Amino acid sequence: xxxxxxxxxxxxxxxxxxxxxAQQRFPKPEFHNNYVQPTPTTPEPRGVGMExxxxxxxxVVLSLTxxxxxxxxxxxxxxxxxxxxxxxxxxxxxxxxxxxxxIQNVALAFADPKYVISLYALLFFxxxxxxxxxxxxxxxxxxxxxxxxxxxxxxxxxxxxxxLRKTLxxxxxxxxxxxxxxxxTGTEFIICRYDPFIGIYRMNGPHLMIYLGxxxxxxxxxxxxxxxxxxxPYGAILxxxxxxxxxxxxxxxxxxxxxxxxTTACPFEAIDFPDEDKSKPDNRSxxxxxxxxxxxxxxxxxxxxxxxxxxxxxxSRAHPDVYLAxxxxxxxxxxxxxxxxxxxxxxxSGKSLDTLVAEAQVIRDKFHTGSxxxxxxxxxxxxxxxxxxxxFRRKDEYQANKGTCVSCARCLDYCPV
Amino acid sequence: xxxxxxxxxxxxxxxxxxxxxxxxxxxxxxxVSASGKYVWQIDPFKCTQCGRCAxxxxxxxxxxxxxxxxxxxGYCDLCGGYFKPNTHKLNTxxxxxxxxxxxxxxxxxxxxxxxxxxxxxxxxxxxxxVKGCGSFGNGSLHLQIRHNLCxxxxxxxxxxxxxxxxxSRVPIEAAYQIKGDFKKPVITAPK
Numbered sequence: 001x002x003x004x005x006x007x008x009x010x011x012x013x014x015x016x017x018x019x020x021x022a023q024q025r026f027p028k029p030e031f032h033n034n035y036v037q038p039t040p041t042t043p044e045p046r047g048v049g050m051e052x053x054x055x056x057x058x059x060v061v062l063s064l065t066x067x068x069x070x071x072x073x074x075x076x077x078x079x080x081x082x083x084x085x086x087x088x089x090x091x092x093x094x095x096x097x098x099x100x101x102x103i104q105n106v107a108l109a110f111a112d113p114k115y116v117i118s119l120y121a122l123l124f125f126x127x128x129x130x131x132x133x134x135x136x137x138x139x140x141x142x143x144x145x146x147x148x149x150x151x152x153x154x155x156x157x158x159x160x161x162x163x164l165r166k167t168l169x170x171x172x173x174x175x176x177x178x179x180x181x182x183x184x185t186g187t188e189f190i191i192c193r194y195d196p197f198i199g200i201y202r203m204n205g206p207h208l209m210i211y212l213g214x215x216x217x218x219x220x221x222x223x224x225x226x227x228x229x230x231x232x233p234y235g236a237i238l239x240x241x242x243x244x245x246x247x248x249x250x251x252x253x254x255x256x257x258x259x260x261x262x263t264t265a266c267p268f269e270a271i272d273f274p275d276e277d278k279s280k281p282d283n284r285s286x287x288x289x290x291x292x293x294x295x296x297x298x299x300x301x302x303x304x305x306x307x308x309x310x311x312x313x314x315x316s317r318a319h320p321d322v323y324l325a326x327x328x329x330x331x332x333x334x335x336x337x338x339x340x341x342x343x344x345x346x347x348x349s350g351k352s353l354d355t356l357v358a359e360a361q362v363i364r365d366k367f368h369t370g371s372x373x374x375x376x377x378x379x380x381x382x383x384x385x386x387x388x389x390x391x392f393r394r395k396d397e398y399q400a401n402k403g404t405c406v407s408c409a410r411c412l413d414y415c416p417v
Numbered sequence: 418x419x420x421x422x423x424x425x426x427x428x429x430x431x432x433x434x435x436x437x438x439x440x441x442x443x444x445x446x447x448x449v450s451a452s453g454k455y456v457w458q459i460d461p462f463k464c465t466q467c468g469r470c471a472x473x474x475x476x477x478x479x480x481x482x483x484x485x486x487x488x489x490x491g492y493c494d495l496c497g498g499y500f501k502p503n504t505h506k507l508n509t510x511x512x513x514x515x516x517x518x519x520x521x522x523x524x525x526x527x528x529x530x531x532x533x534x535x536x537x538x539x540x541x542x543x544x545x546x547v548k549g550c551g552s553f554g555n556g557s558l559h560l561q562i563r564h565n566l567c568x569x570x571x572x573x574x575x576x577x578x579x580x581x582x583x584x585s586r587v588p589i590e591a592a593y594q595i596k597g598d599f600k601k602p603v604i605t606a607p608k
Binding site: 025026027028029031032033035037038039040042043044045046047048051094096097101102104105106109110113115116117118119120122126129130133188189192193199202204205206240241243244245246320341342344345346348349 | 426432439475487580
């Protein structure tokens with residue numbers, strides 16, 4: 001008892017003599033009684049095999065959804081699958097990894113030579129896209145856990161005017177662009193960080209995000225699937241892919257009888273109306289408009305790229321290194337702020353400010369390239385949205401819009417033919 | 418209708434080509450690990466015990482816990498991780514304990530040695546004991562991500578804010594970095 005205190009007292013002096021030599025300050029005692037030293041436990045993480053089981057489940061759910069939506073025309077089947085996905089991918093697998101978040105893994109793997117993507121993350125990204133090229137957005141219909149929980153919360157959907165729907169429809173592309181930019185520069189995964197439903201599935205998480213999730217669900221009672229339609233970045237990709245799908249859910253089997261029942265059934269306003277104007281569209285003026293809009297696209301892209309290249313400094317501040325370097329350069333007095341953990345840790349690490357600034361500059365350069373590409377991409381999106389307004393053919397039937405229809409199959413139950 | 422089918426088919430072909438290019442370029446750079454899975458782990462040699470593990474984890478009670486590498490422990494009576502600095506009475510009274518939740522337990526082994534264990538149900542990963550042990554003792558206490566608790570988020574929210582960049586993805590085979598020795602163990606980092 002006493003000698004150990006003496007040793008403790010002498011410790012600093014002994015350390016001073018031994019320098020930085022790596023040795024135990026207090027050697028492990030030799031016990032006289034039969035004391036058994038415990039070993040630290042290491043609970044195993046979930047095995048790799050289980051991840052591939054998830055891929056398998058995803059494949060099965062997607063195949064079944066396609067079958068229910070296109071061949072069997074069964075809303076009940078899709079509803080069952082929705083519940084299954086909410087339970088399996090949501091509550092059991094805790095919502096990670098999901099296809100929406102895998103965009104970022106793919107973007108980072110594409111941009112960062114050091115990042116290694118796991119195969120199942122890549123598969124989670126690819127499989128729903130491939131399915132959408134053949135059967136439409138069947139992933140949104142039943143396999144996506146985020147979509148599933150919102151779908152089950154639809155109560156009395158209101159109609160949103162088309163202009164508002166189309167304007168808000170731009171947000172997913174913006175979100176997608178920003179998510180790819182931030183992931184590719186290694187800043188952060190914003191989709192995962194601001195996923196509103198993962199906290200509900202885990203029944204644990206940052207309080208603010210759980211409140212946001214509940215707010216989305218409550219809003220979803222009246223505005224059907226608000227996250228899917230106006231935020232989801234993966235939905236934006238699927239929207240484009242699904243437009244070119246080989247087959248797609250069709251409201252009627254034989255011939256539309258214009259009963260309009262499907263429009264009451266669809267909570268997402270994803271049914272295209274027949275045009276009231278039955279006259280043949282004036283293709284001459286439409287072609288002129290089409291060419292005009294087509295010519296505007298490069299202009300929009302250049303304008304977007306210009307705006308993008310001006311916003312790199314602002315956007316790059318989300319990266320912790322850039323933020324820290326900027327803070328230290330502009331406010332050197334903060335070095336004495338003992339409460340700022342980041343600055344104190346940086347000072348203690350012995351790295352020079354010049355190294356940090358150089359590193360931050362490399363990241364900012366990446367942001368410079370990335371943000372003008374982002375701007376050009378957004379310009380392209382706006383241009384294509386404008387081109388979509390040009391009508392070449394009048395519709396004479398009620399039919400699901402291949403881009404916005406999520407294959408929930410509600411209309412199929414209502415259609416009498 | 419012919420034109421529509423043509424546009425449809427060519428659009429599908431272009432998009433498929435895009436996917437193939439994206440996948441191919443990732444696979445050709447050998448950046449896909451087929452068998453491997455990565456998990457998040459703290460490098461105890463980089464950790465500076467800033468205390469963010471306790472607050473930044475997406476879980477209410479952090480998935481990070483203090484781990485005791487018994488092999489390194491000196492079994493001291495006056496444990497820098499257990500007692501507050503300048504504590505005179507070396508007893509288990511709450512006022513003399515450094516751990517805010519009482520997760521660090523002390524058990525008498527034989528004169529003058531004591532064994533210290535961690536009650537993981539109580540540990541909140543504040544790192545106070547780790548700091549105390551590291552600055553005064555052998556550094557046998559250190560923080561580790563416990564994989565029975567970790568959700569293995571796509572991006573660890575603690576890693577994003579870790580000031581010393583101590584948290585990184587490690588291969589599942591080396592899921593823990595428990596200090597067994599003073600030397601930093603060689604870990605095959607993700608390529």
